Amino acid sequence: MSAVRTVLGDLPADRLGVCDAHDHLFLGSPQLAGRELNDAAAARAELAAFGAAGGAAVVQWTPYGMGRRAADLPALSRAAGVHVVCATGLHQAAHYTPDTLDALRGRLPDLFVSELTDGIGTSGVRAGLIKVAGGFHGLDAHARWTMTAAAEAHRATGAPVAVHLEHGTAALDVLDLLCGAGGVPPHRVILGHLNRSPDPVVHRQAAAVGCYLAFDGPSRAHHATDWRMPEAMAALVDAGYGDRLLLGGDTVVAGARSVDGGPGMPYLLRRLRPRLAAEFGTEAVERILTANPAEAFAVEWAAEG
Numbered sequence: 362m363s364a365v366r367t368v369l370g371d372l373p374a375d376r377l378g379v380c381d382a383h384d385h386l387f388l389g390s391p392q393l394a395g396r397e398l399n400d401a402a403a404a405r406a407e408l409a410a411f412g413a414a415g416g417a418a419v420v421q422w423t424p425y426g427m428g429r430r431a432a433d434l435p436a437l438s439r440a441a442g443v444h445v446v447c448a449t450g451l452h453q454a455a456h457y458t459p460d461t462l463d464a465l466r467g468r469l470p471d472l473f474v475s476e477l478t479d480g481i482g483t484s485g486v487r488a489g490l491i492k493v494a495g496g497f498h499g500l501d502a503h504a505r506w507t508m509t510a511a512a513e514a515h516r517a518t519g520a521p522v523a524v525h526l527e528h529g530t531a532a533l534d535v536l537d538l539l540c541g542a543g544g545v546p547p548h549r550v551i552l553g554h555l556n557r558s559p560d561p562v563v564h565r566q567a568a569a570v571g572c573y574l575a576f577d578g579p580s581r582a583h584h585a586t587d588w589r590m591p592e593a594m595a596a597l598v599d600a601g602y603g604d605r606l607l608l609g610g611d612t613v614v615a616g617a618r619s620v621d622g623g624p625g626m627p628y629l630l631r632r633l634r635p636r637l638a639a640e641f642g643t644e645a646v647e648r649i650l651t652a653n654p655a656e657a658f659a660v661e662w663a664a665e666g
């Protein structure tokens with residue numbers, strides 16, 4: 362049966378509900394020193410705020426080695442009454458020490474598969490997606506290594522591959538690698554951060570391949586492109602790609618949480634949902650928040666061994 366793999370178990374896709382398709386309850390990196398998401402009480406409050414705003418599910422794209430706190434997610438999900446999906450995968454090299462990466466040489470696909478099927482560490486919590494990252498207008502050796510491993514893990518499990526596009530760029534390079542050499546069906550690829558590089562031609566080219574396009578995350582760093590997001594999404598809806606779009610909050614630092622004064626997860630439903638409805642109608646927005654994520658994250662997982 363096709364199911365979304367949540368931290369509380371496999372969920373029939375039609376029960377996922379209104380979904381923040383790209384966000385973070387926990388995230389740490391040397392790049393974010395002092396601003397990490399590493400506060401369980403704040404995570405719990407943020408998830409509850411999303412639930413109170415009408416949200417039903419959050420997909421956390423935090424990959425391996427970046428403070429996912431997988432063992433804490435089931436209790437948070439239960440307390441808030443919000444489904445949570447967590448990730449395996451690997452981010453850009455800058456987020457890790459060289460020793461951490463060296464220890465993963467030769468075993469990355471096995472790590473991803475094990476986290477998707479057996480669980481993350483000793484938590485018993487299974488990942489529901491594989492997160493990897495591209496570079497700025499191209500893919501370096503690290504990106505090619507992690508994407509090749511993600512493709513292999515996809516072929517073994519069926520898991521969707523979610524991609525951080527650096528400043529929204531290199532979408533077509535990523536698709537060439539994952540769907541070309543990697544053999545990942547386009548509908549199993551989710552490209553993140555398209556809003557940060559609002560080139561309508563590239564957006565249409567990526568959508569035409571058949572992948573999902575995630576528009577995610579108002580942030581101070583990318584504020585210059587925030588206002589172009591409604592028109593970019595409307596252009597894709599008009600071109601017939603309304604079934605390829607996803608929305609996320611992509612909260613990456615503590616100050617971006619709604620419970621700490623930022624837009625956070627509730628912003629998606631509080632302001633973005635009506636803003637987008639004004640642009641291209643309620644029906645298309647509801648599809649983007651509910652049916653599309655259910656299709657993007659539902660997998661025919663292999664039966665238990």
Ligand SMILES: [Zn+2]
Pocket residue numbers: 383384385422611613
């Ligand atoms: Zn993210």
